[in-house]
Amino acid sequence: MLIFNHETLGQRVLFGSGKAAENLAAEVARLGAKRVMVIASEFEAPIARKVAAGIDVALDYDDVAPHVPIEKAEKARAAAQEHGIDLLVCVGGGSTTGLAKAIAMTTGLPIVAVPTTYAGSEATNVWGLTEAARKTTGTDNKVLPATVVYDAELTLSLPAELSVASGLNALAHCVDSMWGPRADPINQALAAEGIRALNAGLPAVKLDPQGLPGREQALYGAYLAAVSFASAGSGMHHKICHVLGGSWNMPHAQTHATVLPYVLAFNAPEAPDAAARIATAFGSDDAVQGLNNLRTVLDAPRALKDYGFTEDNIPEAVELILPVIPDSNPRKPTAENLADLLRAATAGATPGL
């Protein structure tokens, strides 16, 4: 039986290397905006100036901080109001997009997002705010950018190593979208397309960090990762990584890159359709083999023990992880099989063997 509820979020995507300034100007004209606020951190400001060269800017704004502190959000909202802003343009990574979303949340102003990383926030209706060191997140269609302008040239300043780490993170979003709590065949099809693009793009980025074709595929894949993951929700992989990050302060990118193949190997036998989609997307006969091949090419992190996690931590980790794995997970997790998974990931045993 095919039963699902899927919400497709309406959004325009203008994709083209070297076309950001032209596409942004066309979009500002199409929306009829007269008072544009351009948001970019100090670090991103030079890129933003080039991208916004063809539009009238009413306010350049650079007071951006990670995780969108509420005071920064309120200050930015006041600035938007004070300057009679009618369109928010954010140029940058997740924090910059996040600040634009925080303004849109209370003002209803439309956003045109111009991402410079693979963060993916630009393709979702998820907002986040930090107050007194506590992060709150939620969803609201008002914060979904009306348009995203993707230009792979803007990602060239992202170092190859960081690009690959961020791309593997996007890959984890795609894989986990196959069995997240709201997984459905539409998410799975988009996630598979994301895997295909990331599998093509990331090795090319590693090989030729200044080449555009790899960057384009990686950026396109990261977009699909965000769309499918926001719709499907966190699956087993993200629940594990969240616990390891929160309780043992494990590094984000390395933890994701290490854990993913073990989760895939864990679930694949009980999720033959998803496994077949993933295998095809990797251009491989087998999903786990396809992911292993990519990790080898990328020289990806291989063992949690290299990042401070030890066998001794496993019992506590199992206790924390087991209750938060969603019921949608294709293979039922138990204290035993979860401990086995973590043991293999800690040691860096070949996943799937």
Added chain:
Amino acid sequence: MLIFNHETLGQRVLFGSGKAAENLAAEVARLGAKRVMVIASEFEAPIARKVAAGIDVALDYDDVAPHVPIEKAEKARAAAQEHGIDLLVCVGGGSTTGLAKAIAMTTGLPIVAVPTTYAGSEATNVWGLTEAARKTTGTDNKVLPATVVYDAELTLSLPAELSVASGLNALAHCVDSMWGPRADPINQALAAEGIRALNAGLPAVKLDPQGLPGREQALYGAYLAAVSFASAGSGMHHKICHVLGGSWNMPHAQTHATVLPYVLAFNAPEAPDAAARIATAFGSDDAVQGLNNLRTVLDAPRALKDYGFTEDNIPEAVELILPVIPDSNPRKPTAENLADLLRAATAGATPGL
């Protein structure tokens, strides 16, 4: 270089066999609608009554006609206004959805569509109106249904033969989405998923017309066909079929079913990525072979000569078709290769040989 502009249309899809009444009631409540107009033709009215059993209906409306004559549209708009309607619910095929769209176009009223066929109109922002025997079509996001409630049980009254013909039509939308004028990788991924679902569903519908699993896959595939085709636009296949239908009055479904494999065989060598996607979606090593296999299983129409088209018509057909094939077509059409294609389709030669 990856360059594209893609507009994703925002829409909720609630999919589940036997769940239409429940899903519709939940959706009416979520939207806070108080004055619902239920649109269904006389023929569809019994289905509509069951589907709407759980909601308060302010107006039952059945004055539906094919191609949405403008007088019918205006009468329906007046009725909606007179009854203070705040939500349109259409239960039926393309004509019924079309009337709801005609009302939404001028009133801005939201639509919840409950399709009973594979027409696909419910997933697009395309409207059509007929005035003095002339059909006008256009796009307007106001006519896109806010929500589609899919229930394969509602399609059981569609005879198997008609279901297969309509499903092959949806398949043609998927294939042509690979190289339509606005084709992009997102359309291609959704179209490939549509091919996968139709290839799984249609043989099951033929084998067991009252079985739900095949109907579900076919309905899901038809939805994706509509989404991808509305975004990509008419490609070579639809241009050919439009000319054959308009100038020689060829039957719609049979013409599409016959022409499709010849267009696929024509383009595949020049569109290796699209051909690979199509092949994978058919679960075949080769796109044309995959489509041929499906047509054999479905006992699909095979030759244009069986529907009144003759070799003598080919020169005139070439003259009409050649100028309307979009520039986006992967293989450049010429008078010669197009005549070859039509000769093969007229005779029913095995496509791809």
